[in-house]
Amino acid sequence: MMADTLRVVVCGDDSVGKSSLITSLIKEQSVSSVLTILPPITISKADYTNSIEGADAKKNPRKGDNTPANRVILQHIPNKTVVVDTTSTDIVSLQKELKRADVIWLVYSDHYTYERISLHWMPMFRSMGVNLPIILCANKSDIIPKGTSIKTLNSDEFIPLINEFKEIEACVRCSAKTNYNVVEAFYLCQRAITHPISPIFDSKEGNLKPAAIAALKRVFFLCDKDQDGYLDYKEFSDLHVKCFERDSSSEEFDNIISSINAVIFPEAKASKKISEDGFILLNKMYAETGRYETVWGILRAFHYTNSLSLNDRFLFPQLDVNPNSSVELSPTGYRFLVDLFLKFDKDNDGGLNEEELNNLFIPTPGIPMLWQDSQFPASIVCNEEGYVTLQGWLAQWNLTTFLEHKTTLEYLAYLGFDDGASIKAIKVTKPRKRRQKQSKFYRQAVNDRNIFNCFILGAPKAGKSSLLELFLRGSYSDVYNPTIRPRLCVKDIELRGGKQCYLILEELGELEPAILSNQLRLDQCDVICYAYDSSDPESFQYLVDLRNKHSHALDEIPSIFVALKADLDKQQQRSDVQPENYTRDLFLNSPLHISSAWTTSLHELFIQLVDAAKAPSTATPGLETEPESNENENLKHIVMAGGALTIMTAVSIWIWRSSLQSSRA
Template sequence: MLQSIMSTVRICIVGDEGVGKSSILTSLVKDTFITSPLQPTLPPITLPPTLGTPENVTTTIVDTSSLPQSRDALRKEVRKCNVILLVYSDHYSYERVALYWMPYFRSLGVNVPVVLCASKSDLASANSSTAQIVEEEMLPVMAEFKEIDSCIRVSAREHFNINECFWLAQKAVTHPIAPIYDAKENALKPAAVEALKRVFYLSDQDQDGVLNDAELHDFQRKCFEKDISADDLTNIKRTIQRWSSVSGELEHGVDLDSFLLLHRIFAEKGRHETIWIILRKFNYADSLSLKDTFLHPKFDIPPFASAELSPAGYRFFVDLFITHDADNDGGLSDTELATLFAPTPGVPTSWTDSNFPHCTVTNTSGFVTLQGWLAQWSMTTFEDPKVTLEYLAYLGFEALPGKTSASALKLTKPRRRRSGNSPCRTETVDRTVLFCYLLGAPGSGKSTLLNAFLNRPFSPTYNPTIKPRTAVNSVELPGGKQIHLILSELGELEPAVLENPQKLESCDLIAYCYDSSDPDSFAHVSSLRSKYSVLTSVPSIFIATKADQDRVVQRAEVQPDAYCEALAMSKPLHVSAQWKSIGEVFVQVAEFSTMPGMGMPKVEDEDDGLQWVGLMAGVGVAVVGVAAGVVMWKKFGGPGSGSGT
């Protein structure tokens, strides 16, 4: 049972008749030894948390009888309990522990910890020391049965170790040894090692591979809410030295191996509650996985709204980058990234799918820069805030008291639904993460635009895009506002996305790209808008690429400028990836994304003046078709002049 949801520990006292079960329980309650005869079985008692039980839980203690007529009641109680206190008092009852009781528990199918209790220690031979009894009696049976969590000698007559006996039973439930330590191998279990590695990583604030004295002080305050004295710190280091081959005085601090060794020592000496206190301070459950409420705090996103990083979230990721940029070269190398993601399951799957770090800003060595790092997390938060929340937890984001990691995120205002009237021309959105699809014919320059967006050098080589490709970067708008712009080209998934209204609903703008030097390029754009009528309800902008080459007449029913004029939209932006001014196009794309009305067609309304509404593309094409025909006739001197389209 998980400690995080447990409110009661149920202890079942079991053993042969006459071993002192009832006397132990009476000594606990009365705090004295009762010489008068006791009833065969005492009724259950409940100890409230105020009596000092660990983890603030209520404890119920049940006495049992081993007589044949009580066998059914015994079986029921054993199956209901969380821990068994198995009592023996002499050689015969000790032999019965391995020969009868432990096999009996297994036959019932119970899998709860067992505390082995040697009672009537006041009657033991003077020559039988506790160390000798532990060595000769207890350790062999503990080695044989992994269910036995701990062992203790008690005396009800002398009230010796009575409270400690039940405290061990409680601790066996609230601080179980089984998940963290393998007694047969004398080693911490792999899951415990991984959890403690993450604890070490998060405590190593300067990421130099050792916990120095200041970091150990902070670690002590976080886990135990008190300072560690200089003497205690010295004793810890000496203990590590005695148990290992470490030479010197550990002047620089405790490294990872020494940190793990120290916790193995805790486990071997029965101080595993110390390990659990540490693990639970770092939000681990009994399964040694992070608590689900810690990984996935409540964060509901209303329809048509989105999530962004809050100032606290950006500050956390900035500090994380600076801490792990060990060589101060302004980029995170593969080694530095591996160190950064060490306490996590690894780089997020979505990052791998988007070809990180090549989907964002990198330096000349191909390492992600701080600008690219923040852009990547902005995109992740926009696309799947649950991933960001998980990694905030893994990476050690510490929220203010009473808050969760969700405080590193913020909600945006819901965007206007694209039905009925379109947004007015001056309406703006307050979001700082904006999403734009690049649509256009193959070879129209979409990939080249993405490369230019990420400041990559121009390449004349054409590589067709098969899989979707995304790029994210920051853009500064006029006035100084910083936004993160996500550009995505769809490759062969273009038809599937355009047929999915939900995919289109998530985007702020569509940038239609066509090659101004290819006469067949614009026809693809007009065809898309005719085929998928939903596109006319999405704000859009037209981009004419390869403007450094000769501009040609498009083999389309309407030329691009006339097409846009008929829809009362801005004319195509003419750009070239080889121009130094290429960055301006991304500023305009960002501006159109923040002012959706600028990218919508408009018509005149006699009563209300100019109203921005979505026009069906087919209607727009039909209107401009006649006008374009007249223009072409005049330009080329009639139908017999030879070079018309």
């Protein structure tokens, strides 16, 4: 982020006109006599804006001043600029000011002081370790003999210095006496900080720098809405509005096309759109003609900093999340991700193949590390060809948002989400609270969450991995492969009543002891699925031992016990207590018996897991009954009272009708 105050230090040999330049800048007119050295002068942003407008009323002192970029550039100028005058005879004070400077305004006025630029001043700056942008100013242009070619003079004096010293951002010829180009020189000092040339253009090579090309290619990619490899007039005009706050006229667009085609297609058939190469060439033309602010206007609109990296505030907007809350996609986030999927599904087959997926992630650093750790795309639903479906695509982003919402925010920024701050694409749920009953802590019910995380615990070969495969694909392999690294999968499921939510199943692998000892990881877990092999007599004791070892940590987490492989012969468990008795002692439901052959039982298990996560009091180990909130209690009493009143009314009417019929008889 740029400082609120910019410090410009004016340097040069004595008598070159440093103080006169500063005075001319402030007074906006020639001054016959000035002090030998001026005190520091502060210029506000408003004062500078007025001086720019005043200069424009007289003439256009800056090349490209009529471009929309110059109307936007003032937004980036600091609120205050301090101009510091110096003298070459006081080396101590001079070096002190140079170390505090943001930019150096280096002045010369004749051949001798010109030679001193390369022989004295530039070596001195380098020996001090001062690595600042330098604006070179040739003062006293009013005394140049008539008939002298200013263009030739500038070429002879400026180009050798620019080629030798890359610190020199720009050169300008001015006159303090006639107030010629003084505002221009000050403007260049401002621009050296707000819109520097060095990160984007190599003056010696005459080309845009690789980092600038990479940034501009990303800009082009994001603006190419239909992904046809070209910017048409509508896409270019949208870019113009975003960067410069006004539409581009069709005439301006045609002129740009003509300029690009004159270089790229000098003889061949010209294109009527802007290609990626044409867009890069256009920005190179801007840089070559000194319109750096135009290039920066584009880059700034896409949140690039002076180092050509994306602004951290854009990638990682501040979001306060309560430790007991979770983060999910908002409707805006869903809409953006759906549109993104549809845009890159070029063949409209409902799946992103490897090429389409790679194209989608071009403007990013690549597939997120979290996705790689979760073995994407094995973590989601894919079609028969193994391509990422829209269902799986949204599920993976829900997984990412739940586990690492900062990754979601970062990648939404990379992918072009620019509807204000990217935090609009996510939402924070209400904090999950803890309650206590009879010295037993439990989690309060939640009603605004749609993503739930489930740990699957059980002995080796109990069928945990197969359960994950069945969850995703409805099938599994008979080949046993022990799980080493933790494994995740996520899928949307339909609950009773038709509401949908996302369930994350997590198998912990060899990291199980470490994860169960990590309170932060346990806080992320909404429900535990204790799985055992009902056909293996040794399987259930593993769960008993595990819970005894981690009883304090696990007793507050809602739990569901499940007997896997229920289609095989059921075996008596060699355990201190049988599963049904064990769960009864914990006030939990008996183990749910499921099998890969029983589709209904599988779906029932996943629904029960979500139900337990949504209403923890119904499945918390050791909690005998579900506490109800006062609101629910009151509602219950109202319903009961209303029901009783209805019954009493019906009975009264029946008695009245009976007595009436009797009297008539």
